[in-house]
Amino acid sequence: xxxxxxxxxxxxxxxxxxxxxxxxxxxxxxxxxxxxxxxxxxxxxxxxxxxxxxxxxxxxxxxxxxxxxxxxxxxxxxxxxxxxxxxxxxxxxxxxxxxxxxxxxxxxxxxxxxxxxxxxxxxxx
Numbered sequence: 198x199x200x201x202x203x204x205x206x207x208x209x210x211x212x213x214x215x216x217x218x219x220x221x222x223x224x225x226x227x228x229x230x231x232x233x234x235x236x237x238x239x240x241x242x243x244x245x246x247x248x249x250x251x252x253x254x255x256x257x258x259x260x261x262x263x264x265x266x267x268x269x270x271x272x273x274x275x276x277x278x279x280x281x282x283x284x285x286x287x288x289x290x291x292x293x294x295x296x297x298x299x300x301x302x303x304x305x306x307x308x309x310x311x312x313x314x315x316x317x318x319x320x321x322x
Contacts, residue, residue, distance in 0.1 A: 202289045203257065206261075207257075212263065215235070216238075220238055220317065221313040223306040223311070223313060224306070232258040232299065232302055233252070233253045233254065234253075234258065234303065237250070240274065240314055245277055246271075250265070257292055260299075261292075265280070265303040268284060268285065269307055280307060281304055282297075283300070285303050
């Protein structure tokens with residue numbers, strides 16, 4: 198059902214945890230399946246210097262959260278905004294069709310965290 202890469206990210210998630218001093222936080226969820234995802238970013242010189250996640254959900258939700266942090270870390274905000282739902286699933290070697298919504302959450306959570314950062318930065322002006 199799941200690829201070995203999905204199982205690896207589920208068993209050994211990367212960048213898991215909260216970030217109390219985050220520059221941006223994206224919170225997304227899917228009420229149908231009950232998944233809830235928080236993505237935290239730290240931005241330095243317009244790049245994602247650090248990224249963490251806290252996810253309540255199925256194995257696919259945890260794996261996609263882990264993968265999105267790997268894909269986004271070190272990228273500029275513009276590059277990170279170009280990471281798509283498909284990129285997340287592809288990087289994990291695919292997801293079962295019934296679990297594709299999980300990759301949607303991960304990409305949406307990253308984009309929401311970047312948007313939150315940009316709003317906070319604008320409010321400081």
